[in-house]
Amino acid sequence: xxxxxxxxxxxxxxxxxxxxxxxxxxxxxxxxxxxxxxxxxxxxxxxxxxxxxxxxxxxxxxxxxxxxxxxxxxxxxxxxxxxxxxxxxxxxxxxxxxxxxxxxxxxxxxxxxxxxxxxxxxxxxxxxxxxxxxxxxxxxxxxxxxxxx
Numbered sequence: 001x002x003x004x005x006x007x008x009x010x011x012x013x014x015x016x017x018x019x020x021x022x023x024x025x026x027x028x029x030x031x032x033x034x035x036x037x038x039x040x041x042x043x044x045x046x047x048x049x050x051x052x053x054x055x056x057x058x059x060x061x062x063x064x065x066x067x068x069x070x071x072x073x074x075x076x077x078x079x080x081x082x083x084x085x086x087x088x089x090x091x092x093x094x095x096x097x098x099x100x101x102x103x104x105x106x107x108x109x110x111x112x113x114x115x116x117x118x119x120x121x122x123x124x125x126x127x128x129x130x131x132x133x134x135x136x137x138x139x140x141x142x143x144x145x146x147x148x149x
Contacts, residue, residue: 005013021029048064055062065071136142 017029018026052059052062066075
């Protein structure tokens with residue numbers, strides 16, 4: 001429960017508790033707090049048990065921790081009834097990212113070079129956006145972007 005509290009924070013809490021409650025009342029306050037926490041845990045366990053009894057024998061393996069979305073998704077993904085492990089193992093993220101990067105930068109990747117070459121030839125050529133020309137030809141107009149105006 002308190003896994004992220006360090007020694008300094010714990011000492012600070014103890015000193016603060018002594019200052020707020022005083023050394024005389026502090027043991028009684030600690031007993032009251034632990035008694036309250038114990039009662040809350042007992043109430044929680046009895047409520048869980050009542051729910052399990054009401055659900056019936058079909059849900060005897062039911063765990064309340066499964067209601068946490070992270071736990072539920074993790075259990076469903078680990079279950080191999082859908083064949084998700086095959087899909088996950090067949091997906092190469094580095095290759096996909098390299099193809100996306102090549103497409104963004106206008107380079108042709110190895111797998112799509114033949115199809116890209118045929119499509120650019122069919123469309124009448126493509127504009128290379130990565131290269132800048134130094135000067136325009138004498139009778140050439142500068143490029144016009146209708147979306148920019």
